[in-house]
Amino acid sequence: MVLYTSAFPNSFLQTLHSLAWTLIFPCYWLTDRLLVSFLPTTYEKHQRGDDPCYLRVICLAIIIPICLALLIASLPFALIGFVVWAPLQSARRPYIYSRFEDNSDASTATGPGYWKAAGGRSFCFATANVCLLPDSLARFTNLSNTQIRSSEVGKRIRNGASRPQIKIYIDSPTNTSISAASWSSLACPHGGDSANRANSVGIKRTSSMDYKGDNFIGNYSDDGKDSKSGEEQNDGDSNSCIVRITGDEAVHFPGKEVDISGVQVTITEPSEQQGETETDDEKCQTPNHRHCEGDGVSLDSNTTSRESLIKFRITDGAMDSSGGTNNKFVYKASVMKKASLKKRRHLGDTFDHELSAFFPANLDFLCLQEVFDKRAAEKLKAQLNPYFQYILYDVGRYAWHSCCSFKFLNSGLFFASRYPILDVEFKCYPNGKGDDSLADKGALFVKVQVGTTPQDQRIVGYVSCTHLQALAGDAAIRCEQMDHLLDWLAEFQKSTSSSSPTNPEDLLAFDVLLGDLNFDNCSSEDKLEQQHSLFTHYRDPCRLGPGEEQPWAIGTLMDPEGLYDEDTITPDNLQKVLESEEGRREYLVFSNSKNHSSCQKGRKVPQKNCGRRIDYALYSEEGLNPDWKVEVEEFSFVTQLAGLTDHLAVAMRLTVSTGEEDP
Secondary structure (H helix, E strand, O other): OOOOOOOOOOHHHHHHHHHHHHHHHHHHHHHHHHHHHOOOOHHHHHHOOOOOHHHHHHHHHHHHHHHHHHHHHHHHHHHHHHHHHHHHHHHOOOOEEEEOOOOOOHHHOOOHHHOOOOOEEEEEEEEEEEEEOOHHHHHHHOOOOHHHHHHHHHHHHHHHHOOOEEEEEEEEOOEEEEEEEEEEOOEOOOOOOHHHHHHHOEOOOOOOEEEEOOOOEOOOOOHHHHHHHHHHHHOOOOOEEEEEEOOOOEEEEOOEEEEOOOEEEEEEOOOOOOOOOHHHHHHOOOOOOOOOOOOOOOOOOHHHHHHOOOEEEEEOOOEOOOOOEOOEEEEEEOOOOHHHHHHHHHHOOOOEEEEEOOOOOOOOEEEEEEEOOHHHHHHHHHHHOOOOOEEEEOOOOOEOOOOOOOEOEOOOOEEEEOOOEEEEEEEEOOOOOHHHHHEOOEEEEEEEEEEEOOOOOEEEEEEEEEEOOOOOOOHHHHHHHHHHHHHHHHHHHHHHOOOOOOOOOOEEEEEEEEEEOOOOOOOHHHHHHHOOOHHHHOEOOOEEEOOEEOOOOOOOEEOHHHOOOOOOOOHHHHHHHHOOHHHHHHHEOOOOOOOOOOOOOOOOOOOOOOOOOOEEEEEEOOOOOOOOEEEEEEEEEEOOOOOOOOEOEEEEEEEEEOOOOOO
């Protein structure tokens, strides 16, 4: 299948479309600015609280007449542009494909050749609703500055995903085995040998939750035992390295010096992104949407972000009678607490689950919803491209096309991948109703290549992204859309799979569905969707059954009125507050809330659930190679986009096991 790298099939139509939009844009922008004047966010109201009222009145009295005059003057040009623009949409392609070309180090480029179907491999998926609407429409969810937010969203996702993946091994008296207690982040150079990485690694800051381990003592040994101990911890993982910092060494990073003893860390660097340079990152930096004191995630550089992801606070211990060092650590981790790990073992959970202030390291696939603004999509793409080489954006069509009603907005879907995209198809839901009918909501189906067998047989995966009807009470419409989704997905997989003597059938590694489904698994009004056949074909790691959630699952829809509170404005603060039941009651929307935008503070809510979880990451085991097995390795609720959207992001890491030994 040919991937479309431009919105129109030839340069003439593209130029004509650009000229038409140039005539429309002034009218569009002035209308947006006028509406913004009457729709302040709670943050803006708070900022204006100390200003005299007459200043606001004077500003509006001057600005509004000027905008109105300019708007009236731009209307004739907008009408001419619209007459040209609308018919052109019939020739418009359903998406734009972008491939980031980085010739600095071709050997480190992401590619399918890295996996030869021996042993197993993990793949990480994430989804988030980022609410990048025109600024005036975004304010109905208490959000503003769409263009600035889009750059900040991309920067945070890239900085979280491109950090090294490390394991902190904790040995406690209550656990005789060494456990991988943390998937966190560490400043680690993307190059050089492991010795250099060990000596130059910087340990600085991470996220919210203070965890005081029970006699948390890192593994330490004499110099003569370092090599042996390191080999044991590494356990044969070629993508990992052991960082050992003894009492005689110091950890250096800009402006800081910390003496640490007895720490051993296993680091897995992003396997395909080690060639990325700081120069590439600096080109994509933009000012933060809002920088607050203590905000450790809204950073001005990728270097700072990588260095500000983990922190140990050390209390020097005294020497015991045996001469050993008693070091006590209090550390803050953006991962599951040790108590949660014990809970996983005792309750028989088969995978890790966490509330994290960072997107998972080594994120492979990203699906975003409500990226409606094309300028915001361009900024988002520019921020993500250094990490995600393959991106699909501006998905959907405008005006009149296959769907009956006129579409003012595209689908809002945005897909990014580190693996090559083979085939793409977009389908529009034909039954949109109300406000949702103004957008080209639908489903995006993507086939990616993640590896090859020794016999040059392709290993592929399917990732589907969707955004269902949002209006309350439209359960029947959502169920019909899920019916379409399953039918379209089956057709797509059938049409993109081929088998011939010269082209053997592809091996399927995974089939994942991501998106905002706009219903939860606890609300009584969502019972129809909860029992849909979608959940017989796809598994939801957070779901035990219709109306029954895992005890650790939390809602992903936030109360817009609390977006700018001090407890929620930073990823660290939001992570910390959502770890408590009281915090979830105050800042999440619950199933008994009819109006999602109403303030919930002080409201008594039922304790049978932990909020409306409407963002999903599902996977299917159908169609896989009989000898292969897909398992969830970890599941995360991510707060890294705090202050930028009214949804929590969701991430899932799958492990694909082939049953073969690594060579």
